Amino acid sequence: MxxxxxxxxxxxxxxxxxxxxxxxxxxxxxxxxxxxxxxxxxxxxxxxxxxxxxxxxxxxxxxxxxxxxxxxxxxxxxxxxxxxxxxxxxxxxxxxxxxxxxxxxxxxxxxxxxxxxxxxxxxxxxxxxxxxxxxxxxxxxxxxxxxxxxxxxxxxxRRSWVVICAAAVAAQLLLLFMASKAARWVIRPVGQLEDAVVELGRSGGWNQPLEASGPPELRRLARSVEVMGATVQRSIDVQRQMVADSSHQLRNPLASLRLRVDALDPGIAGLAHVQHDLERLENVLAGLLKLAAIESRITNGRSEPSTATCLVEAVLQEEIDLWQPTAADITLELQAVEGLVAAVDDHDLGQLIGVLLDNALKYAGPGAHVIVSSTRSPDGLLVQVSDNGPGIPPEDLALATQRFWRGPTKTLGTGLGLAIADQTAVAIGARLELSATVPHGLTATLHLPESPC
The missing domain is CATH 3.30.450.20 (PAS domain)
Structure with a gap:
């Protein structure tokens, strides 16, 4: 501009x-x-x-x-x-x-x-x-x-023309200098507004006040955008704090309820259903707490790419070894390119891969085949978790990362797994993309920043 x-x-x-x-x-x-x-x-x-x-x-x-x-x-x-x-x-x-x-x-x-x-x-x-x-x-x-x-x-x-043209060139340079100052005076607040609005839309965070500069109209616009950003920030903070507080407040009653239920006679009719529902409620609360912590991390401005690095193949192998005992009859296969180094923390990447593997093991179904792969792309590194299960209908792929969304499956879940994975990817400077596996199944693709070293 x-x-x-x-x-x-x-x-x-x-x-x-x-x-x-x-x-x-x-x-x-x-x-x-x-x-x-x-x-x-x-x-x-x-x-x-x-x-x-x-x-x-x-x-x-x-x-x-x-x-x-x-x-x-x-x-x-x-x-x-x-x-x-x-x-x-x-x-x-x-x-x-x-x-x-x-x-x-x-x-x-x-x-x-x-x-x-x-x-x-x-x-x-x-x-x-x-x-x-x-x-x-x-x-x-x-x-x-x-x-x-x-x-x-x-x-x-000729001498008069040289003097006049030199004066004209000097005047033109002076005008260009003044125009540059004027353009900067006008454009600078517009750039600040753009950066602030982009950051607000990306992470829901409003980290710093806008500098009041430029024409009066832009100063008024900056003040209005600042008020809007602060209002959005407060609303998001209140919402997340409410979720976190509610989850924390429910933990103790749930723990007490768990103790009371576990102390009951196993022969009581309907006790198994109560235990099942209680376990599901505990999982929902755990997911809410984890999601609130990740979103708080993003809002606090820690969603920029980390200076930490990790060897992708080692993290993937560790997560597969960790989840292999719970895979039952589901086959876990690693197809990793050696030597890929991602610009993310190994703990963060491991948690993210763990969420995706947990989702695949839950919904792929008995006898499924889950492939965890890594490769290099022109834009960075790609890590994929693919299964040949029933997958998600194409029209629902965009909804799968929303909270409490559950697909047409009989498998019980909290509806928070992919939402947690998506927010975790944002928190570490990555991007999660869901697509259908051919001929059937679900592929979760992580776009990771590659370490320059």
């Missing part, structure tokens, strides 16, 4: 400076051209007057002397013709055969003076011809041709 704003400001400032500088450059050229033209037209008139008197007296000596002096002072040749077109005065080697001289002299002799000098630019030719008739239209007496040397005037124009 800042680059686009700077581009617009740069184009606008360039157009404005061009609109000011170009007329100024033209004005300098026109002024210097008019000054030179007036001076040389006056010189041309003087030579025409002298040539007219010389034609009447038949003596061109005075005109030759003046033409020679002009040649010495200004290095500008002079050519004068009489009524018959014969050259009577010539300096600087100029003749009627010189480029353009004959045509200009002929037009001037017909009372068609050539007095205009083209506007001087830095690239204009330094030599130009002007001519005036001698005598009167009723009694023409020849023509005067002056080869004007505009080199000095062009040098003046």
């Amino acid at each position: 800042r680059a686009r704003l700077m581009g617009v400001l740069a184009i606008v400032s360039f157009v404005l400076l061009a609109a000011l500088v170009i007329p100024f450059l033209d004005s300098v050229s026109d002024t210097r051209t008019q000054t030179l033209q007036l001076a040389r037209n006056a010189t041309l008139d003087r030579f025409a007057g002298l040539a007219g008197r010389a034609a009447a007296d038949g003596d061109y000596s005075e005109v030759r002397l003046e033409a020679s002096r002009h040649q010495e002072l200004y290095s500008e040749p002079v050519l004068i013709t009489d009524a018959s077109g014969r050259v009577v005065v010539s300096t600087g080697g100029m003749t009627k055969e010189s480029p353009g001289v004959g045509a200009v002299a002929e037009l001037a002799a017909r009372d068609l003076p050539q007095l205009t000098i083209d506007t001087l630019r830095p690239w204009t030719s330094a030599r130009t011809l002007i001519a005036a008739p001698v005598g009167s239209p009723q009694e023409p007496a020849g023509a005067v041709v002056l080869a004007v040397d505009a080199g000095s005037a062009i040098s003046d124009v």
Whole structure:
């Protein structure tokens, strides 16, 4: 956004400076051209007057002397013709055969003076011809041709143009500097707002107040977003604290109830159902406490990738060995690429893999085959826990990580396993993705950051 704003400001400032500088450059050229033209037209008139008197007296000596002096002072040749077109005065080697001289002299002799000098630019030719008739239209007496040397005037124009263009470049740089400051002043609070809102949406945490800067409208927006973020943060904190407090408060009564139930006579009718429901309630409370702890970790800003590292193959092998005794007739297989090092803590990764294995063993069904694999991808490391069980319908995959969601299965569960796995992945800087296993089953894919070492 800042680059686009700077581009617009740069184009606008360039157009404005061009609109000011170009007329100024033209004005300098026109002024210097008019000054030179007036001076040389006056010189041309003087030579025409002298040539007219010389034609009447038949003596061109005075005109030759003046033409020679002009040649010495200004290095500008002079050519004068009489009524018959014969050259009577010539300096600087100029003749009627010189480029353009004959045509200009002929037009001037017909009372068609050539007095205009083209506007001087830095690239204009330094030599130009002007001519005036001698005598009167009723009694023409020849023509005067002056080869004007505009080199000095062009040098003046060039110097003026360099100064003006240098000033324009300096002004443009100053405007760009001011535009950069203005763009930063405007964009900086927008970037802070974006970072804060992204963090709020990612982790539900609002960690620091926004800096009040920029235009008044953005400052008011920042204050409003800050109030909104603090409100969302308080709401999330209250919700999680309520879950944690409720779970803790229920632990003691449940423990007491467990002791009382275990002390009852096993032969009491319906006792098995009570014990089953009590065990399920204990599992739900344990899951809620674990989920609350993980979400609190995310909110407190500890969801960034850890500086710890772990050998992925070793963690996977340890978890498989841990869960193998409870797998019954379910086959656990490890397909790990050696030497992969993830930028996560080994305990965190082990807990996450354990949750995924627990979910697979519960729902894959008897005789299922569970494969735990690891590989490297362009974006990091991939760890997959795949089973060939009944799986989850494709339309329900997006719901599977929500709290208390349970699929169409008869297996009892808390509905918190995949929710815990998803939040744990966020807490360690990873990402959990669920997909269907071909031809049937569920694949849980972990996208892990790879350690640079």
